[in-house]
Amino acid sequence: MHYDVVGLGTAAHDLIGVASEAPQLGRKQPISTWIEAGGGPVPTALVALSRLGARTCMIGAVGDDSYGTRIIHDLAAEGVDICGMQVHPGNSHVAFVLAEPGSDRRSVWFRTDPSVLAAVQVDHALITRGRALHLDTYTGTAGLQAAHWAREAGIPVMIDAERVRDTTMDLLPLCTWLVVSANFGRTVTGAEPAAAAQELHERYGQMVVVTAGEAGSWCAHNGDLFHTPAFPVTPLDTTGCGDVFHGGLLFALLRGDPPRAAIRFASAVAALKTRAYGGRAGIPNLAEVEAFLQG
């Protein structure tokens, strides 16, 4: 089996409650909607790729609990190949997300078990079976190993970086497409998105995209710097927008779109996702993205 994208990263399960009134701590408050969905930057990007029509495979670890079963099941149900998913003793990553209607504010309380993710095994054969490798910053030495193998095999590597973790700075020089949050850009360069994209591009010589939510994104590529606005939508829920932006960008780059077109495509995928609560329910298929871009 060969894949368009092999992903390696944290796989999570999100419980999303939509508040019916302004949240307060120390109170007992009703929520209007309770949604459960798989989460994690890389798995959600792969789900977006899968809906767009790409072949994907996920490598990651879950704990030996009911959430682990659910996480793997939900990926398989989206057509993501789960042959790289592993179950290790411990707890799966699970989060309660308190969403507020009419506001982008989210409160997230999450449980994670570092020993589960640290136990993840990567396999050279599987890493080199993709046309691209997609990584987050949570996978430590396994992520580094996978990025090295991909580079050796001439396979491009995209990184989704939101925070700097133990191996993150070693991982960046191995990446072909550095697609990072404004917060990450600020942490690493001290600069705002446009200047951060420019500086990271100069430092690593690769295509850099710094995303900034509704402010759009800045891309530095081949000595060029350009801004792409976000599509003006009234979001119901922005959970997972960054994740699916990466999925859309990988899809467009792998089919040969030039950077400007690829980023516009990715922005459309992210904009459409905001139609529904949860990180995955609103992810569009290819026909929907094309209609949106033409509309």
Add this chain to the structure above:
Amino acid sequence: MHYDVVGLGTAAHDLIGVASEAPQLGRKQPISTWIEAGGGPVPTALVALSRLGARTCMIGAVGDDSYGTRIIHDLAAEGVDICGMQVHPGNSHVAFVLAEPGSDRRSVWFRTDPSVLAAVQVDHALITRGRALHLDTYTGTAGLQAAHWAREAGIPVMIDAERVRDTTMDLLPLCTWLVVSANFGRTVTGAEPAAAAQELHERYGQMVVVTAGEAGSWCAHNGDLFHTPAFPVTPLDTTGCGDVFHGGLLFALLRGDPPRAAIRFASAVAALKTRAYGGRAGIPNLAEVEAFLQG
């Protein structure tokens, strides 16, 4: 089959996250412990009764979702007879409880589906198969019907009342043991616990207990008013303490303990429950309560 206590009320599933740092809204924060447990005032009282050695049966409704399956399973695993549990189309009651270590403060966000509880069917034969009936204030006309049948059959009725709901004030005159929260006492009488117990006792002529957490409880009975202090414990988690207080009180009253001894027994059950996170894990068995009362 005959039972010591038949219960009718809301059955819930609680997801409890213990915060690792001071909770703030709008943040992404780790939690150290994630516990799942069945909840709801009446089911948790029945679990306490069951651990103490009583035969119990639960009447209630859950939605046709995975939480409903879990709620029923967890009751059955505790030895509570689930022959009165019903599955109706809709959502089960589920709550995320954010606990804070070293503090009694809890933030609760819950989803409930009134149509599920409104669909609950009560059966005369089952109601009259118990030596006592235990009710909360959520069951509307079904609760009223059950209380009427119990009274006709000479079966004592205990009510666990925290808030006034549509049928609550009609239910109170049908109850033998009114065991209500300080907040409920304040709402109905405008008075603090001691005076509220006295006034409710005068109004309904029945035994009234007003519970006030670590301040203990006030009981008005046969023209007498007395205070019972809570046992001095350092609680890990007070979730469900009120529920298991009711279970302990029913157990002691049904075996013939006089009110003072019965309330002391119930206070011990509640104190022991605080040993563990979640509404049920810490509930003691009879030997543990006796050892605690002697120690």
